[in-house]
Amino acid sequence: MKKISRSIIAAATIAACSCLLPAESFAGNGCGGASWYALHSKTASGERMNPAVLTAAHRSLAFGTKVKVTNRNNGRTVVVRINDRGPFIRGRVLDLSRAAAQNIGMVSSGTAKVCYQVIS
DSSP states (O other), X not given: OHHHHHHHHHHHHHXXXXXXXXXXXXXXXXXXXXXXXXXXXXXXXXXXXXXXXXXXXXXXXXXTOEEEEEETTTOOEEEEEEEEOOOOSTTEEEEEEHHHHHHTTOTTTSEEEEEEEEOO
């Protein structure tokens, strides 16, 4: 009986790992809502937030990661550097600096549907 249980557990573990591995390779890509902010406080990375620089906040990407962000409404893109954590509002995947939001045409609306792709 123990032999059957161990082989079932082993098979389940292998199946679970094989399902998770492909998802990890795409962990740096996604779509969702984005907002923008223009504070001058310190970011989670320790640097001062500068609304004129092309930066963004993401919940889990490493600080310094470059991300290409595309506004799904108009197709405009911008490359930003992750330097902060957030957003902490359901459905949002990025908080952009004001300059980044301006580049993709979402300042007046405040939010936009975006897709992002890690480029380095």
